[in-house]
Amino acid sequence: MLMLKNNIADTIREKALWMRRRAFTMVFDAQLGHPGGDFSAIDIVATLYFGVMRYDPTKPDLAERDRFIMSKGHATGALYTALCAAGYYPEDWLTTYMQPNSRLNGHPNRNYLPGVETNTGPLGHGMPVALGIAIAGQITSSDYRTFVLTGDGELQEGSNWEAAMTAGHRRLGNLTLIVDRNRLQQGMGTEETNGLDPLDEKFRAFGWDVEIVDGHDIQALLDVLAAAPGGRSRPLCIIANTVKGKGVSFMENKASWHHGVPNAEQFETAMKELV
Amino acid sequence: MAAPAAKQEGYFDCRDAWAQTLESLAQQDPRIVAVVNDSVGSSKLGGFQKKFPERLINVGIAEQNMVGVGAGLANGGRIPFVSAASCFLTGRALEQVKADIAYANFNVKLVGQSSGVAYGELGPTHHSIEDFAWLRPLNNIAVVVPADAWETAEAVKWAAGHEGPVFIRLSRMPVPNLDVPDRQFQPGKAELVRQGRDVTLIACGTMVHLAAKAALSLEAEGIAARVLNMATINPLDDAAVAAAAGETGAIVTIEEANIRGGLGGAVAEYTAANLPVPVERMGFPGFVPTGSVEWLFEHFGLTAPGIARVARKAVGRKRA
Numbered sequence: 271m272l273m274l275k276n277n278i279a280d281t282i283r284e285k286a287l288w289m290r291r292r293a294f295t296m297v298f299d300a301q302l303g304h305p306g307g308d309f310s311a312i313d314i315v316a317t318l319y320f321g322v323m324r325y326d327p328t329k330p331d332l333a334e335r336d337r338f339i340m341s342k343g344h345a346t347g348a349l350y351t352a353l354c355a356a357g358y359y360p361e362d363w364l365t366t367y368m369q370p371n372s373r374l375n376g377h378p379n380r381n382y383l384p385g386v387e388t389n390t391g392p393l394g395h396g397m398p399v400a401l402g403i404a405i406a407g408q409i410t411s412s413d414y415r416t417f418v419l420t421g422d423g424e425l426q427e428g429s430n431w432e433a434a435m436t437a438g439h440r441r442l443g444n445l446t447l448i449v450d451r452n453r454l455q456q457g458m459g460t461e462e463t464n465g466l467d468p469l470d471e472k473f474r475a476f477g478w479d480v481e482i483v484d485g486h487d488i489q490a491l492l493d494v495l496a497a498a499p500g501g502r503s504r505p506l507c508i509i510a511n512t513v514k515g516k517g518v519s520f521m522e523n524k525a526s527w528h529h530g531v532p533n534a535e536q537f538e539t540a541m542k543e544l545v
Numbered sequence: 546m547a548a549p550a551a552k553q554e555g556y557f558d559c560r561d562a563w564a565q566t567l568e569s570l571a572q573q574d575p576r577i578v579a580v581v582n583d584s585v586g587s588s589k590l591g592g593f594q595k596k597f598p599e600r601l602i603n604v605g606i607a608e609q610n611m612v613g614v615g616a617g618l619a620n621g622g623r624i625p626f627v628s629a630a631s632c633f634l635t636g637r638a639l640e641q642v643k644a645d646i647a648y649a650n651f652n653v654k655l656v657g658q659s660s661g662v663a664y665g666e667l668g669p670t671h672h673s674i675e676d677f678a679w680l681r682p683l684n685n686i687a688v689v690v691p692a693d694a695w696e697t698a699e700a701v702k703w704a705a706g707h708e709g710p711v712f713i714r715l716s717r718m719p720v721p722n723l724d725v726p727d728r729q730f731q732p733g734k735a736e737l738v739r740q741g742r743d744v745t746l747i748a749c750g751t752m753v754h755l756a757a758k759a760a761l762s763l764e765a766e767g768i769a770a771r772v773l774n775m776a777t778i779n780p781l782d783d784a785a786v787a788a789a790a791g792e793t794g795a796i797v798t799i800e801e802a803n804i805r806g807g808l809g810g811a812v813a814e815y816t817a818a819n820l821p822v823p824v825e826r827m828g829f830p831g832f833v834p835t836g837s838v839e840w841l842f843e844h845f846g847l848t849a850p851g852i853a854r855v856a857r858k859a860v861g862r863k864r865a
Contacts, residue, residue, distance in 0.1 A: 333622055381650055387620055389649035392640055398610045399645055402617020402625075409578065409599055409623070429641075432610035439605075 278321050279488045286316035290517050291544050293347030296367040298537045306527035308347030310452040310512040315352045317491040327357035330384040334414050337387050337403050341396020342421035343377040358385035394427025401433045404445040419448045423455030426464050438477020443502035452514040454525045473507040485510030556719035557694035564589040566701040580627040582611045588628040588658050608633045612641035619651040631657025631673035646710045647683035654704045655712045661801030663717045665838040674829050678806025681779050686710045688779035692753035693722045699730035716751050733777045735785035741771035744860050745789035748799040749775045749808050759852035781811045790820040795859040797825045804828040823862035825855045
């Protein structure tokens with residue numbers, strides 16, 4: 271059993287490494303993107319798709335599928351590579367990232383890409399939609415799970431708190447929010463801009479269970495996410511402490527890599543580090 | 546001035562037709578759910594709530610959340626009717642309407658209640674006269690403005706069966722049912738209320754019966770006014786507008802909305818680009834003063850005599 275768990279974690283680590291390399295290549299080729307936020311989220315997204323969620327990439331509309339919503343819609347490097355690795359579409363689609371008429375917009379569109387649950391981009395939209403999905407599951411007594419990933423800076427949008435209040439009130443145990451807590455927004459730190467702490471206490475006050483994990487520790491993520499719904503009567507908020515730009519030395523913890531793009535030399539250095 | 550319409554015999558509050566129709570549709574189709582923002586009473590959904598308590602989702606006073614929840618319910622295979630005062634549904638949650646409903650193309654029905662200046666005395670914060678202009682550019686949202694109780698019921702039935710986003714704009718102002726034989730609700734098509742060749746009155750919602758009344762008085766003066774009920778603002782029935790321009794040579798638009806960007810804007814866009822004819826736009830020029838609905842209609846000439854007056858002007862411009 272222990273072996274099996276290790277194997278799953280190892281597989282996820284391999285997928286996450288591939289996603290980082292592939293996402294950075296997409297950003298380098300397009301000279302556009304949001305690699306800092308991709309890299310803080312990739313271990314979380316990889317854990318969901320390759321260790322936690324139930325889905326069938328050949329039937330993206332299956333009623334009973336688990337749902338994942340990338341509320342920080344700019345992290346397309348993380349989402350598009352995950353969906354590709356999960357088998358929703360072939361790898362050559364990724365080479366069209368942000369090209370004219372590509373299905374791979376700078377922000378995801380469910381009408382263009384199988385596996386995308388809703389269109390995001392403007393911040394603060396994912397939580398309410400995830401809530402609606404979870405409520406539909408509650409009404410129909412379906413046992414699918416709904417996962418939504420928000421950025422931390424994104425939580426400055428009030429719509430998240432409208433949704434947080436309703437989720438607590440309706441005791442949506444089938445809903446899991448993961449906060450990508452990299453502590454940096456576009457320009458500077460979240461706490462310098464409009465502080466979020468104590469974030470755990472805020473969610474508890476709204477009627478949520480809260481877990482705090484290292485967002486790059488695959489085994490820790492697996493443990494907390496795999497147990498996520500499990501007959502809960504309260505929604506679960508996982509505060510995943512992450513590092514913006516995780517995995518590339520010169521990008522880590524630098525706000526400028528929010529939408530920074532690499533030159534050829536930086537790209538090569540990154541590829542040498544991402545092994 | 547006429548007594549408040551609410552007390553007139555043969556006048557109906559379209560919200561009753563909406564609520565009854567939704568209840569009967571929900572009885573037949575378990576996928577239908579209602580989403581509200583503390584607006585059970587103003588949406589007349591008390592009966593729905595009693596019959597289907599699990600299917601009435603009240604998110605409280607939180608419109609952004611309400612519209613997003615609607616999108617999520619559609620993702621989960623439900624057919625949500627998101628019902629709230631039109632001013633808040635469209636204004637407060639406009640980005641959710643744009644991104645979560647229109648751009649994501651979810652099968653969600655938005656129902657704007659007490660639109661126009663129905664909340665007359667409460668002032669412009671509670672008026673919804675900008676909603677047409679805000680929603681028309683969202684090209685995949687059908688914008689439907691029923692003119693009476695019959696059409697409200699038909700529009701709600703159609704919306705429930707139509708796959709795609711719809712905005713239905715309702716009033717709380719009682720209106721009479723239009724006197725048109727053999728009616729059939731056709732989304733995207735203007736309804737011919739009255740034939741005529743001198744000028745066309747294109748109206749929607751609460752204004753249609755007034756336009757029909759204006760046409761009667763114009764007839765006595767020898768002006769044959771065509772009356773169109775443009776119940777669908779988006780997409781506009783271009784063919785009906787083209788026929789109006791080509792066959793009658795002058796158009797008056799009448800809407801309980803800002804004249805910029807709404808029905809009048811749509812008709813003027815079309816005619817200016819394709820078949821330029823005199824177009825007079827009736828409605829509101831911007832924020833309106835405080836007053837009852839009846840006073841506001843009177844003040845801005847949104848009455849049968851007021852419409853007839855503007856129609857004469859349009860005919861005069863044609864001859865000039």
